Amino acid sequence: MSAASTDEPDERAEFVAFVRAHQHRLMRSAYLICGDHHLAEDLLQGALVKLALRWRQVREGDPAAFLRTVVYRDAVSWWRRRRRERLTSAPPAVSGPDGADDTSTRLVLVDALRRLTPRQRAVLVLRFLDDLTEARTAEVLGVTVGTVKSQTNAALKRLRELAPELKELLHAGREAY
Amino acid sequence: MGIDQLSQLLRESAAEVPVPDLAEAAWDRAVRVRRRRQLAGAVTVSVAVGVLALGVGIPLGGTVGDMGTAPVPTETKPVPGVTADEMPDTPRPRAVLGLPRSPDLRATAQQQLSGRPVERAVALYERASLPGAPDPEPVFVLGSDGALRVLDGVGLDFTVDEAPLQPTSLSPDGRRAAFPQVDELVVVDLTTGRPDTFRVPGFNVSVRWLSADTVLVEQSASASIVDVARRTVTAAPRPTDTLVPDPVFQWSGPRWRNGNLEVGIRVGGPSRGYSGTNVAVVDVRTGAVVRLLVLGPAAGRADATALGWLDSDAVLLRTDQDGVVAWNTSTGEVTSVTGPFDGQIAIVSR
Numbered sequence: 441m442s443a444a445s446t447d448e449p450d451e452r453a454e455f456v457a458f459v460r461a462h463q464h465r466l467m468r469s470a471y472l473i474c475g476d477h478h479l480a481e482d483l484l485q486g487a488l489v490k491l492a493l494r495w496r497q498v499r500e501g502d503p504a505a506f507l508r509t510v511v512y513r514d515a516v517s518w519w520r521r522r523r524r525e526r527l528t529s530a531p532p533a534v535s536g537p538d539g540a541d542d543t544s545t546r547l548v549l550v551d552a553l554r555r556l557t558p559r560q561r562a563v564l565v566l567r568f569l570d571d572l573t574e575a576r577t578a579e580v581l582g583v584t585v586g587t588v589k590s591q592t593n594a595a596l597k598r599l600r601e602l603a604p605e606l607k608e609l610l611h612a613g614r615e616a617y
Numbered sequence: 618m619g620i621d622q623l624s625q626l627l628r629e630s631a632a633e634v635p636v637p638d639l640a641e642a643a644w645d646r647a648v649r650v651r652r653r654r655q656l657a658g659a660v661t662v663s664v665a666v667g668v669l670a671l672g673v674g675i676p677l678g679g680t681v682g683d684m685g686t687a688p689v690p691t692e693t694k695p696v697p698g699v700t701a702d703e704m705p706d707t708p709r710p711r712a713v714l715g716l717p718r719s720p721d722l723r724a725t726a727q728q729q730l731s732g733r734p735v736e737r738a739v740a741l742y743e744r745a746s747l748p749g750a751p752d753p754e755p756v757f758v759l760g761s762d763g764a765l766r767v768l769d770g771v772g773l774d775f776t777v778d779e780a781p782l783q784p785t786s787l788s789p790d791g792r793r794a795a796f797p798q799v800d801e802l803v804v805v806d807l808t809t810g811r812p813d814t815f816r817v818p819g820f821n822v823s824v825r826w827l828s829a830d831t832v833l834v835e836q837s838a839s840a841s842i843v844d845v846a847r848r849t850v851t852a853a854p855r856p857t858d859t860l861v862p863d864p865v866f867q868w869s870g871p872r873w874r875n876g877n878l879e880v881g882i883r884v885g886g887p888s889r890g891y892s893g894t895n896v897a898v899v900d901v902r903t904g905a906v907v908r909l910l911v912l913g914p915a916a917g918r919a920d921a922t923a924l925g926w927l928d929s930d931a932v933l934l935r936t937d938q939d940g941v942v943a944w945n946t947s948t949g950e951v952t953s954v955t956g957p958f959d960g961q962i963a964i965v966s967r
Contacts, residue, residue: 468631492647
């Protein structure tokens with residue numbers, strides 16, 4: 441194999457087609473973990489480069505799983521560092537009682553997600569947006585199933601504290617565990 | 618509201634996020650990265666040819682091959698029955714070179730190198746930069762005394778694609794560090810903290826120490842040899858690989874010489890999934906693979922880097938999942954040297 445292998449027109453076209461079919465979902469997941477679409481774009485771009493470097497090895501396996509694993513682990517890694525370095529003492533934003541419409545509910549949720557730990561965010565997004573099982577979530581994040589369960593419970597509990605207006609929704613989430 | 622509604626709310630919350638088309642750019646960048654990695658791996662003996670052709674009498678050592686014979690590319694051959702070691706899930710910890718398992722890389726927590734130079738460095742660190750960061754993270758120097766310093770007095774920039782610190786940045790005697798930059802090479806004397814700049818026009822992408830005084834600086838289509846002691850910069854032929862390209866496997870990143878053995882990371886292979894990344898020791902006289910470490914299917918081990926020979930038997934390598942590990946190529950034992958590290962690391966190699 442040589443450098444030209446990465447230039448193979450067929451492989452390139454195959455890779456581009458795969459990415460275009462998956463990038464919307466991954467970009468949205470990355471955004472929910474990061475809370476910043478520029479950062480999400482950078483993370484996805486980095487993960488795509490890693491995938492392209494190994495396209496020949498993973499294309500007939502499960503490239504979507506490879507990409508998801510890289511995106512989530514990189515996102516958790518970035519945010520763990522960022523949080524350590526830029527931790528602020530600002531209290532959580534308190535949502536107004538009239539935030540009942542759909543838009544404000546979404547904003548409240550996104551804002552509350554930002555105040556979770558990176559791993560808690562990742563667990564929630566993997567379980568509730570990507571619809572992965574606990575076992576697959578554990579595999580993606582490189583943790584045990586027990587950790588996934590405990591992180592999910594902790595995340596939902598924290599969200600209830602941060603966003604009481606989401607209580608009904610989050611109680612429903614808790615009941616699933 | 619139930620689980621379905623929580624899922625729906627998450628979907629709606631991210632629905633309006635713009636999704637640019639990243640596919641083509643990612644593929645193009647991967648092509649550049651792969652070419653750079655292949656360059657980094659192709660250096661070993663071919664550099665000697667270039668130096669000889671130019672009549673530059675540089676003492677070569679460490680990772681570079683025998684200067685007395687012109688290298689002939691040898692074909693990498695699979696050897697039936699070659700010992701293939703398996704990477705354990707959780708390698709047993711082992712202290713090596715005084716490397717901390719989790720170094721404190723906060724610039725404010727460490728002294729500056731200029732105020733406390735090292736007698737000899739055993740490792741260099743640079744954390745990964747946050748996406749979009751205007752400047753790379755600072756470089757840290759771990760001295761043989763076990764203390765960390767932050768490299769000061771020099772403003773390093775990103776190279777074409779990556780952080781300035783490379784696995785090959787530290788000189789074999791641990792006294793200098795080299796960083797490729799656009800249009801120049803920066804060399805820092807770690808025993809004084811003093812940086813020096815050598816003009817090497819173009820987009821320099823990788824460095825490799827040929828001896829304690831000489832550095833090979835590579836671009837995609839050219840290379841230069843910088844003699845730090847004599848302060849000369851000499852054009853070198855573009856390196857060619859010492860091993861015939863394998864139709865199945867591909868070398869990735871630097872390879873390191875130890876007598877007649879050379880170790881590096883191979884990716885590819887007939888197996889599907891992620892199982893195609895392994896560490897291979899090749900006898901350069903025959904091209905035969907004599908020992909393998911199979912890294913397994915974990916995505917966190919898909920990206921691995923060979924960091925050099927710790928001693929006559931052990932190889933240091935690094936994966937995203939494991940951090941730095943030592944692989945004893947005689948016994949097959951793998952031990953954990955550091956925890957996972959999000960960034961670049963260079964370790965002094967014999």
